[in-house]
Amino acid sequence: MKKKIYYLVKRYKLFLIVFIILILVIIFEKNTGLRAFNSVKDSFFQMLSVLPPIMIILGLMDEWISRESMMKYMGDDSGIMGIAIAITFAAFAAGPMYAAFPFTAVLLKKGVKFTNVIIFMNAWCVIKISTLLFEISSLGYKFTFYRLLIDFVGVIAMGYLVNYFVMKVGKEDKILSSYMKEDV
Structure with a gap:
């Protein structure tokens, strides 16, 4: 006890x-x-x-979409198609940022490329259709277009940068652990 x-x-x-x-x-x-x-x-x-509607959607996504399909369209060899799907998923998403984390867990479980997962998370924050509609009506088409253009470039660049640094740290950890084994 x-x-x-x-x-x-x-x-x-x-x-x-x-x-x-x-x-x-x-x-x-x-x-x-x-x-x-x-x-x-x-x-x-x-x-x-x-959270409950998101968990229901995640459960359905987990059951209905096979790992092979996710790897084909968003995996390591997905290229621009994977980026486009990640941004599209995020653009149509609803809810605050903490709702994206269960989605990322499912995406990682399904074998989605880490870069595409980061792109999805960043796009969830800055590229949402509901926000764009509000922004167009409040700030105008020109501002919204330029912000969206910058966001697309930034989201994709951030995905690749985060992936690069995570992989770099991962390699350093492997090197460090191999040094530690030699000392023992």
Whole structure:
């Protein structure tokens, strides 16, 4: 029983610390604490309204789309087609950024090229059709076109840069671990 409690405290340490701080703020600064609590409560309920539909879509995607298909269209040899699919998925997506993380887990599980996963995540943040429609009506076609053009280039460049640096660090880790084995 003690091991189970220790495990739970260790696992949820950050949550418990923040919760205790929130209680202390409510005790010493009631108005500030209640505003903070209401903000946390609103964010929690917003998250609960977004995540179940996303989990259903992910479950269907996981079952209906085979790993071979995902690897064919978005895998290592996908080229421009993989980039286009990643950007299209993200452009039609709805929800905040934290909703993209379960999608990325499924994409990685299905064998999607890491560059395409990063492109998907970046495009989720900056290239959404709902945002584009609002932006056109508020800021005009010209601004939206130039921002979108810069975003396309930036999203693709960021995907390749992140992939390059991750692979570089991965190679250094392999080299370091081989040195460490030699010393032993």
